[in-house]
Structure formats: C-alpha cells, structure tokens
Amino acid sequence: METKNFLFCSLDAALIGDIAWQVREEGHNVRYYIEAESDKEIADGFVPKTDDWRGELDWADVIVFDDIWVGSDVGTGKLAEELRAEGHAVVGGTPNTDRLEEDRGYAMEILEDHGVNTMEHHEFTDFEAGISHVEANPAPYVIKPLGEVQNVKRLLYVGNEDDGSDVVDVLRAYKKAWGHRMKGFQLQRRVEGVEIAVCGFFNGEEFVEPINFNFEHKKLFPGNIGPSTGEMGTSMFWSGRNRLFEETFGKLEDWLANEGYVGSIDINCIVNEHGIYPLEFTPRFGYPTITLQEESFESSTGQFFYDLAHGNDPDLQVHEGYQVGVRVVLPPFPFDDEKTYDENSRNAAVVFQSESRDGVHIEDAKLVDGQWRVAGESGMPLVVTGKGETMQAAREQAYGRIDDIVIPNLYYRDDIGERWIQGDGDRLQAWGYLGPT
Structure with a gap:
C-alpha cells in the first residue's frame, strides 16, 4: 500500500494513541489531535501531534474519531456525518448511532423494532419511582445510569438479592450522592448466563468479516470483584456469521447501512440456553478491545482503516486462535486522586527487562529521550497482549510479557481469559451459539 495520511482525533479523553502509533509504524503519515488539556502529552514521542484538527482535514486521506464524546457532550457522530457529506473519508458514527450508547432506552427501542430479543427494562428519572417499582416487583436488577454520568463506571450496580432489597438501598444512596x-x-x-460481546467493523454498507467475539472484565480485582472500571482486560476470538451474530447485528445491518455508519460497533449480551439478551451498545472503538483486535490483525492496519473509511471491502486477515489483552494500571486507578497519582505514578519510568516490545501497547504513555514514561492523569499506561492456539496459550504469552515489565506500583488482573477455560466456551458450544448458521 502506498503511503497515506491519517488524522486521529480525540475530542474528549485521549484514547486512540496506540492505533495511531501502529499505523505510523507501518510507514504512513500520522497526525494526532487531543482536546483534553490533561491528556495533551499522551503518545508524545510515538506519534506527531497537531493543535488544529480542522486545519488538517484537506491533508488527511482518512479521519478517525475515537469516541462519541466531544468534551461532556455527545457529538462526534454529527461531525463525522457532516464531514462525509463534504467528501471526506471518516471512521465515525452518526447522531443516531451515538445515541445508542448515550440513551439506553432508545437503544432498546431500536433492538425491539428490528426483532432482536431484549430483556425486561424500565427507565426512570425519579429515584422514588424506581424504588417503588422494585418494591412492587421484587427481583434482582441491574442499575445503569443515564446521560454523561454513565461514564462513572463504578455507578453501574448488579443486584444480588432475589427481592431487590440491595438495589433499593443503592438507589437511595445514589439519590443522596448523585441526584x-x-x-x-x-x-x-x-x-x-455467559456474558459475551459481538463486535463488527462496518464499512457504511455491510459488516466486514470475520466477526469479533470478546469477553470483558470490568471489575478491578481477579474473580470479578471490586469496583467497576472501564475495563481491566479482554479475551477474544474471531469467527464467521454464527447464531450470535445473526440474532443481533444480523438484524441491524440494514439499519446501520441506512445510517451510513463506519467503524467498530459492539453489542454486549448475556446468553443462556433460553436465548440472547443484549445489554448495551458500544458504537465506537472499545478500549482496550481495539488494541487487542489490532494485535490480532495479520493484514495491514492502515490498509484496513483506509478501506473501511472509503466504503471498500477490506481483506481483513486475523489470527485464527485466541487473544488476551491485559490492562496494566497504576494508583489511584480507577479513582481520581491527584495527590496519590503525583506521589506514585506521574512520569514513572516503564522499564523493560529485555529488548522485545512484542505485544506491548501504549495507552497513557509517552516517549521521552528513548525512555517510555507514564503520561496523562488516569493511571493506565499499557495494554499487554498475547495470542495462541488455545486461550491458555494466549494467557501464558500475555502474562509472560507482563513479567518483563517493571513499573513501581503496577497492578493488573491475573485471570483474563480464565472464564472461557472454566466453562464459558463449553456452554456457548453446547447451546449452539458458535457454530455456523
């Protein structure tokens, strides 16, 4: 592929630095714009930066938006739609696809309108009304905040009590603290059931094959306990249009084509022997999911995103086994505590005990005089990946690579991928979700 110009845009938090770096490593020209002042140094030394993304539009062959947020507002879908109308090639959503993540009720309406099975759900703007509903209909519930506060991941609560009493207690606490x-x-x-996400890349007209199937690990500690985080690690594999795909995105393909959506889109589900129950959409790249997906690309990353943005049918070649990605974090992640971050993590050196950097990807990191250092303020410097013919082999490679890294005070989950080995894979096979349709 001849050299192309790629403009990556983070209009809120800096998230896409690693992909920008990987595309640059392939020999393409890259410029990266970061809006958030606190994140400006992220990816310094790895990729060239720009202070004016709009000034680069005519230079760029491909424009990539990394999220749906423009500061505290939803808005990259509108920008992407406008730029495509002007003739630019853009990886990004539309106002309606942005809304799939921001407005959970709308997302469920879209699913139901297209014949996708959904679980019972209710939306409330009044805490007492929600409490009354649980008391009148006792059962275990999941609380999912709406609006911008949903980005505070620790507010998502999964109820444990059959009578819903713990959900009532949490709602009362939220009313006081977050009302x-x-x-x-x-x-x-x-x-x-088994929690699994179906993820596809859409080129404006149809899904690119193969399809990605991944397993999120959102809790901070091994065993899926502790506070919720954005994500502590992901395991995955790639496959064809199986039953999981056909009963979810297979029914939404025409809707996405009418929208002109371009990019990655993910739908997280609970599945059991009775059916598939979608939980939520991610109409953008997932993090660190996209890092692990890119690691499993065996064809060119730059060519893939160029073809995707131009409405071509990319020839996507991927690793045929299993992949594991582990987020390596530092204090005070997942919380905000500037003093703790300053004392323990800011500008910390990332030391490698060998020359290899295979499978090591940047998140909140920078390169200063040849030394990798921690950047930003979130305490998420690295994602470390592994691949193998089995999930266990992928795990061993990822954790072996982590053993080669030294950062004072680092921590990570050591059980990414174990759920598949301990029975999730067998259950999905037994229920008939993974075979061809």
Missing part, C-alpha cells in the same frame, strides 16, 4: 448529576437510570432484570 444532582444523574438525570435518570435504567433498571434491567438481571439474567444469568
């Missing part, structure tokens, strides 16, 4: 910011919340009936 001024939480514009509403959704209550979903909790369903037992």
Whole structure:
C-alpha cells in the first residue's frame, strides 16, 4: 500500500494513541489531535501531534474519531456525518448511532423494532419511582445510569438479592450522592448466563468479516470483584456469521447501512440456553478491545482503516486462535486522586527487562529521550497482549510479557481469559451459539 495520511482525533479523553502509533509504524503519515488539556502529552514521542484538527482535514486521506464524546457532550457522530457529506473519508458514527450508547432506552427501542430479543427494562428519572417499582416487583436488577454520568463506571450496580432489597438501598444512596448529576437510570432484570460481546467493523454498507467475539472484565480485582472500571482486560476470538451474530447485528445491518455508519460497533449480551439478551451498545472503538483486535490483525492496519473509511471491502486477515489483552494500571486507578497519582505514578519510568516490545501497547504513555514514561492523569499506561492456539496459550504469552515489565506500583488482573477455560466456551458450544448458521 502506498503511503497515506491519517488524522486521529480525540475530542474528549485521549484514547486512540496506540492505533495511531501502529499505523505510523507501518510507514504512513500520522497526525494526532487531543482536546483534553490533561491528556495533551499522551503518545508524545510515538506519534506527531497537531493543535488544529480542522486545519488538517484537506491533508488527511482518512479521519478517525475515537469516541462519541466531544468534551461532556455527545457529538462526534454529527461531525463525522457532516464531514462525509463534504467528501471526506471518516471512521465515525452518526447522531443516531451515538445515541445508542448515550440513551439506553432508545437503544432498546431500536433492538425491539428490528426483532432482536431484549430483556425486561424500565427507565426512570425519579429515584422514588424506581424504588417503588422494585418494591412492587421484587427481583434482582441491574442499575445503569443515564446521560454523561454513565461514564462513572463504578455507578453501574448488579443486584444480588432475589427481592431487590440491595438495589433499593443503592438507589437511595445514589439519590443522596448523585441526584444532582444523574438525570435518570435504567433498571434491567438481571439474567444469568455467559456474558459475551459481538463486535463488527462496518464499512457504511455491510459488516466486514470475520466477526469479533470478546469477553470483558470490568471489575478491578481477579474473580470479578471490586469496583467497576472501564475495563481491566479482554479475551477474544474471531469467527464467521454464527447464531450470535445473526440474532443481533444480523438484524441491524440494514439499519446501520441506512445510517451510513463506519467503524467498530459492539453489542454486549448475556446468553443462556433460553436465548440472547443484549445489554448495551458500544458504537465506537472499545478500549482496550481495539488494541487487542489490532494485535490480532495479520493484514495491514492502515490498509484496513483506509478501506473501511472509503466504503471498500477490506481483506481483513486475523489470527485464527485466541487473544488476551491485559490492562496494566497504576494508583489511584480507577479513582481520581491527584495527590496519590503525583506521589506514585506521574512520569514513572516503564522499564523493560529485555529488548522485545512484542505485544506491548501504549495507552497513557509517552516517549521521552528513548525512555517510555507514564503520561496523562488516569493511571493506565499499557495494554499487554498475547495470542495462541488455545486461550491458555494466549494467557501464558500475555502474562509472560507482563513479567518483563517493571513499573513501581503496577497492578493488573491475573485471570483474563480464565472464564472461557472454566466453562464459558463449553456452554456457548453446547447451546449452539458458535457454530455456523
């Protein structure tokens, strides 16, 4: 592929630095814009930066938006739609696809309108109304905040009590602590089963094959306990249009084509022997999911995103086994505590005990005089990946690579991928979700 010009845009937090770096490593010209002042130094030394993304539009062959947020507002979908109308090639959503993540009720309406099975759910703007609903309909529920406060991941709560009493207690606590910011919340009936996400890349007309299937690990500690985080690690594999795909995105393909969506889109589900129950959309790249997906690309990353943005049918070649990605973090992640971050993490050196950097990807990191250092303020410097013919082999490679890294005070989950080995894979096979349709 001849050299192309790629403009990556982070209009809120800096998230896409690693992909920009990987595309540059392939020999393409890259410029990266970061809006958040606190994140400006992220990816310094790895990729060239720009202070004016709009001034680079005519230079760029491909424009990539990394999230749906423009500061505290949803808005990259509108920008992407406008730029495509002007003739630019853009990886990004639309106002309606942005809304799939921001408005959970709308997302469920889209699913139901297209014949996708959904679980019982109710939206509330009043805490007492939600509490009354649980008391009148006792059951375990999941609390999902609505609006911008949903980005505070620790506010998502999965109920444990059959009578919903713990959900009532949490709602009362949220009313006191978050009532001024939480514009509403959704209550979903909790369903037992295997949690799996279906993720596809859409080129404006159809999904690119193969399809990605991944397993999120959102809790901070091994065993899936502790506070919720954005994500502590992901395991995955790639496959064809199996039953999981056909009963979810297979029914939404025409809707996405009418929208002109371009990019990655993910739908997280609970599945069991009775059916598939979608939980939520991610109509953008997932993090660190996209890092692990890119690691499993065996064809050119730059060519893939160029073809995707131009409406071509990319020839995507991927690793045929299993992949594991582990987020390596530092204090005070996942919380905000400037003093703790300054004392323990800011500008910390990343030391490698060998010359290899295979499978090591940047998040909040920078390169200063040849030395990798921690950047930003979030305490998420690295994602370390592994691949293998089995999930266990992928785990061993990823954790072996982490053993080669030294950062004072680092921590990570050591159980990424274990759920598949301990039975999730067998259950999905037994229920008939992974074979061809």
